[in-house]
Amino acid sequence: MAESQLMCMEDGLMPAAVPESRPQFYYSEQQRVALERLITEGDGAFKTLLKDEDSQDFLSAREIKAITSTFLKYQSEENDGGASTSAAKREDSESLRSTYWPQMSDTDVPPLDIGWPSSGLFKGVTKVSVFTHPPKENGPHIKEVARKLIQESCKVVAIVMDLLTDLQILQDLFEASKRGVPVYIVLDLQGAPHFLDMCSRLKVGAKELQNVRTRTVKGVGLSLSMGRIPGNVHSKYMLIDGDKVMFGTYSFSWSSSRMDRNMITVMSGQVVDFYDNDFRELYAISDKLDLFKEFHLSKPRTGTQSRASVPKRPSTATSRFQVNLGDATRGDLKVPAHKYHNPKYLLALGQIPDRGPTEPLQDFLDKMMPPDPSQQDQENPMEDQENIAPLPSQTGKKESKKFRLTFNTKRNKKGKEDKTSDKVIEENAANPSDNTSKNTVTTDETQDSVKKKKGFWSFFKKS
Incomplete structure (x- = not known):
């Protein structure tokens, strides 16, 4: 409704009439009555009313023709054949239409579904x-x-x-x-x-x-x-x-x-x-x-875009120092031997054996022990040689300097006993033919150190 109509509904509030000479003049009740006379009775009755009311003719001939040709009557629900039906509908609705004042529209707002640029940003100088x-x-x-x-x-x-x-x-x-x-x-x-x-x-x-x-x-x-x-x-x-x-x-x-x-x-x-x-x-x-x-056209189908295929993670670890926790449910997963020294890795993998009430404690501890080093040497003999002594092909002065620098840091802490081990390593680097015999002694000493629960460097102390 117009603001003037809403003001008229207020009790004791009647807006003052705005004369035509003021810029605020917009709505006139006399003009509305004259338009109804124009539509119902024609141009002659319209001009007669204006003359009787001492008002000016405010419509041109073109506007009069456009108004009379485009006027739309309200659609009435009653007709000759169904007057009783429409009357029954009005009684059922209890004339709610005259008292319905919605604050919001009951239809959805059409979305700008194919895109709209964001607004509210500064667009520069005009x-x-x-x-x-x-x-x-x-x-x-x-x-x-x-x-x-x-x-x-x-x-x-x-x-x-x-x-x-x-x-x-x-x-x-x-x-x-x-x-x-x-x-x-x-x-x-x-x-x-x-x-x-x-x-x-x-x-x-x-x-x-x-x-x-x-x-x-x-x-x-x-x-x-x-x-x-x-x-x-x-x-x-x-x-x-x-x-x-x-x-x-x-x-x-x-x-x-x-x-x-x-x-x-x-x-x-x-x-x-x-x-x-x-x-x-x-x-x-x-x-x-x-x-x-x-135009009787079918809308084109908008298919969903398929995502690019993502490569899966490797089923097993690529290094002996890595374990994939996501594959812990697999039964064929091999955990490196050095991981067994700390039970928390087994706990993370969920592979700690459930010790029943009848299982002895010693048997459970035996399962926590690392595998036999001798079997590990047979499966991968080059790995121990790499950890203990240099390969036969890696001889020369560079290797001897490398081992000398490595064990000199220990010599400051352990004193005179490490000097002997330093000399032994230098001899191994100089004589690659003796590596086989050295490796045999190393394996025996490693087994003794595991049984006695000593460190790896006990081998050099004994040697």
């Missing part, structure tokens, strides 16, 4: 360019400016127009849709049939309409006691990528670009936010115009 038809100062034609903006768009194209029938501009919009740019069009309800006619002449298909959303909107109009006078949408602007706007008197039609005098303004900057909000408001109150249904 820049303005003005173009006219006919062009001035060798400027471009207004149709050329509009087509160039559409062809250079990459994010979104949003149009509010009273008439959109230019074939070249329609082709540019459909080409933008084919390259993935969202195209939103809000048309005046009376201009929608002409838009559909030109689209059918172009023979558009589903591929061109995939990224196009078209809706229709009505003007404000004027509600009377017996019907409604519809209004038109004369807003003409186009948003490009959320940072440019083109507005003016130019309609996207052939006659407007060839025969009419027009002026358009292209602006960029913070002022674009106003047009951004206005377009979304018009889009929210508009009605859907399904182009696929109008």
